[in-house]
Amino acid sequence: MQPVVTHHLTKIFSSGLLKRFEVRALDDVSITVHNGEIFGLLGPNGAGKTTFVRILLGITHKTSGEASLFDKPTSHYRIKEKVGFLPENHRYPMQLTGEGVLHYFGSLSGIGRFTLNKRIDELLQLVNMTKWRKMKIRKYSKGMLQRIGIAQALINDPELIFLDEPTDGVDPVGRKEIRDILKRLRDEGKTIFLNSHLLSEVEVISDRVTVLKQGKVIKSGTIDEFTTAAEEYEIQYEGDIDGELLNKIQAIDNSVRTENGIIFISAKNKETINKVLDTLRSNGIFVKSMAQRKSTLEDSFINLINDETT
Ligand SMILES: Nc1ncnc2c1ncn2[C@@H]1O[C@H](COP(=O)(O)OP(=O)(O)OP(=O)(O)O)[C@@H](O)[C@H]1O
Ligand SMILES: [Mg+2]
Structure with a gap:
């Protein structure tokens, strides 16, 4: 019932x-x-x-x-x-x-x-x-x-x-x-x-x-x-990421983006995340922290409401 x-x-x-x-x-x-x-x-x-x-x-x-x-x-x-x-x-x-x-x-x-x-x-x-x-x-x-x-x-x-x-x-x-x-x-x-x-x-x-x-x-x-649909990893780093390096990490996973000096990846696969970290390090970038970031319901709600196609 x-x-x-x-x-x-x-x-x-x-x-x-x-x-x-x-x-x-x-x-x-x-x-x-x-x-x-x-x-x-x-x-x-x-x-x-x-x-x-x-x-x-x-x-x-x-x-x-x-x-x-x-x-x-x-x-x-x-x-x-x-x-x-x-x-x-x-x-x-x-x-x-x-x-x-x-x-x-x-x-x-x-x-x-x-x-x-x-x-x-x-x-x-x-x-x-x-x-x-x-x-x-x-x-x-x-x-x-x-x-x-x-x-x-x-x-x-x-x-x-x-x-x-x-x-x-x-x-x-x-x-x-x-x-x-x-x-x-x-x-x-x-x-x-x-x-x-x-x-x-x-x-x-x-x-x-x-x-x-x-x-x-x-x-x-x-x-x-x-x-979880909008789960992301956030990587804080020190160093310069030039266009070439950005291309390299985007080739590993196309969800990679940088914003205000932070790298965001929405890949769910741990190997992909590790590959990105390895590539950054081998190119002289110091990785300060990496954290998993779940979007709040508020974020996903606002995306849904603003999405004109829904
Ligand atoms: N008695 C009514 N006569 C005509 N239109 C109505 C009537 N009651 C509601 N509506 C319309 O129906 C739609 C839904 O209204 P409703 O009050 O159910 O929304 P709501 O989600 O509860 O909004 P809110 O968050 O403001 O409380 C609105 O466009 C409202 O103007
Ligand atoms: Mg109401």
Whole structure:
């Protein structure tokens, strides 16, 4: 039973007089999220991330394609019992306290008072908000509001949690706290679906990611697949590399390039790297250091997004 599966999901918004203007917010999106993983849906503003989540939650209707949660169509009447949701830019009534927010949403979910009180204590602890439970949320920082939001999304003890931009506007310390909470939830066996345009965030915690651009999937895979594709070696040296020597090392591997006095090679083969080092040394170049450099998800994301052919 997979928490989320979509096949060829497409959403077209039409607007204007006679619905003449069309936006293809999702275009043939097929995604599977496995049990117990943190899945990151990435993409620049307007890529379709929120629309995707809203369709899965039954807030927006799809135009075509299929979407299911736990092998049931998203319209199935009991499916939401297993799901938690932290919307993008959420707003709670500002006069409520932190625990008041949880009481309010817990009562809406129909949880009995005894179970609810116990659950609220546990959740406040999980999101490190016990100390501020009686403070009005008006006084909360953005990070505190998001942590209460995560607790609210967990009030019905869901198996699958959708978080739409949970760290947006939160400072680095607050972001780290949120990441730690998400890891704890994964350790408890929950499945987490994360929407974000903050790539460095997703890189640290997601098991798998999909990148959307203008409604289309442009890449899916594990974080390793995204980063090792762009693996490079970096050689720092002393001495002059003239055109002749550069030609020699480029003849060993055509990925060799020099930039700001550093040599970069993206060859995966160790023998090739050694040959380049030997050639440099035998031509009087002193090799100061050699290091493996993995591109961050951010680098590969920016390359993907900027690549006009995708
Ligand atoms: N109700 C709507 N009516 C018309 N167009 C819409 C509607 N909702 C979204 N769109 C359009 O669909 C596209 C995808 O929007 P969506 O909000 O899903 O993107 P997103 O990836 O969540 O962006 P962000 O990073 O800014 O949150 C955008 O072009 C947006 O303008
Ligand atoms: Mg969005």
